[in-house]
Amino acid sequence: MRILITGGAGFIGSHLAEKYLKSGNEVYIIDNLATSTEENIQHLIDNPDYKNLFFPTIDTIFNVDKLTELVGICDVVFHMAAAVGVEYILKNPLSSIVTNIRGTENVLDLCRKFKKRVLIASTSEVYGKHEHAPLVETDNSIYGPSNKSRWSYAAAKLMDEFTALAHHRESGLPVFIVRLFNTVGPRQSAQYGMVLPRFIQRAINHNPILVYGDGKQTRTFTYIDDVVEALIKLIETDKAIGEVVNIGGSEEISMKSLALRIKEMTKSPSEIRHIPYDEAFTKDFEDMRRRVPSLEKLYSLIGWKPQINLQTILEKTIQFYQDIPQKVKN
Numbered sequence: 001m002r003i004l005i006t007g008g009a010g011f012i013g014s015h016l017a018e019k020y021l022k023s024g025n026e027v028y029i030i031d032n033l034a035t036s037t038e039e040n041i042q043h044l045i046d047n048p049d050y051k052n053l054f055f056p057t058i059d060t061i062f063n064v065d066k067l068t069e070l071v072g073i074c075d076v077v078f079h080m081a082a083a084v085g086v087e088y089i090l091k092n093p094l095s096s097i098v099t100n101i102r103g104t105e106n107v108l109d110l111c112r113k114f115k116k117r118v119l120i121a122s123t124s125e126v127y128g129k130h131e132h133a134p135l136v137e138t139d140n141s142i143y144g145p146s147n148k149s150r151w152s153y154a155a156a157k158l159m160d161e162f163t164a165l166a167h168h169r170e171s172g173l174p175v176f177i178v179r180l181f182n183t184v185g186p187r188q189s190a191q192y193g194m195v196l197p198r199f200i201q202r203a204i205n206h207n208p209i210l211v212y213g214d215g216k217q218t219r220t221f222t223y224i225d226d227v228v229e230a231l232i233k234l235i236e237t238d239k240a241i242g243e244v245v246n247i248g249g250s251e252e253i254s255m256k257s258l259a260l261r262i263k264e265m266t267k268s269p270s271e272i273r274h275i276p277y278d279e280a281f282t283k284d285f286e287d288m289r290r291r292v293p294s295l296e297k298l299y300s301l302i303g304w305k306p307q308i309n310l311q312t313i314l315e316k317t318i319q320f321y322q323d324i325p326q327k328v329k330n
């Protein structure tokens, strides 16, 4: 099969590419390296087994000619390219909106033209400011005002979902929408505000681990291998066409507990320092207190449950950063 992954040099995209290459598929990617580096895919480029299977294009999804060529020759499309990460969104509000709305429109228009299966990566952020758990796919989206620009990411991704579903309803486009909750593992960048790599890198470097607010806000984490398996199963499942599905972890943990656990596991002398949100971010920021997915729908569609528990996730991710110290930046 020929697989196209937009954002294929990114964290999730590069793991997805690797998994498909390992099973002998041809993989095409398009990525402009906005929030990633070629280093993420260098081992795939260098692997002689993948010489005739892997076709990376360093370009933007706004290059419609290139995108047309790629969508035209591939059998399925994973649309992972996006402006990602709270810090990145707050620093680049306009280009992030354009990437996340117009970029997705480009991909969907072409998938419709060529009648290709397409999976759209959405996010748990679309739920917004809920305090209850677990979050079910039919829950309301509750956002803050438009002067809090952090909500633009959630709103843009929600717009992607509306657009994808409209294509499905109007033309029968075989589209799959996944709401990813915090996905973690090797190659995730800490640079744009992702909490787990940030905590681990600061602990390893003996720098203060910075916990925003009171630290009582909670998250779940899913290991990249589990997520990749879910994505691949989902795009092969006809009954998932036109559906919006959560993919996430089941162990809820507060950010304060996470910081303590990482400090302990890395035997780090780092101080755990609480800093107010308005010191960490601009005043455009509001946090989500809880983010725990209901996984019932995903289980009923593909029989998937996360296999890798939080303890193992932390061990594996810490190991990755300890083994590759040159990647440790703060």
Ligand SMILES: NC(=O)c1ccc[n+]([C@@H]2O[C@H](COP(=O)([O-])OP(=O)(O)OC[C@H]3O[C@@H](n4cnc5c(N)ncnc54)[C@H](O)[C@@H]3O)[C@@H](O)[C@H]2O)c1
Pocket: 006, 007, 008, 009, 010, 011, 012, 013, 030, 031, 032, 033, 034, 035, 036, 037, 059, 060, 061, 062, 079, 080, 081, 082, 083, 084, 099, 103, 121, 122, 123, 124, 179, 180, 181, 182, 183, 184, 189
């Ligand atoms: N990692 C998570 O926990 C998480 C959670 C929710 C949603 N998601 C979604 O999953 C997808 C992948 O995220 P990730 O964690 O791998 O992030 P990532 O930043 O590693 O990957 C995104 C990739 O898209 C590329 N990109 C950005 N703009 C582009 C453009 N105009 N043209 C081509 N490529 C472009 C970036 O360079 C990057 O390689 C994104 O859509 C993101 O919104 C991720």
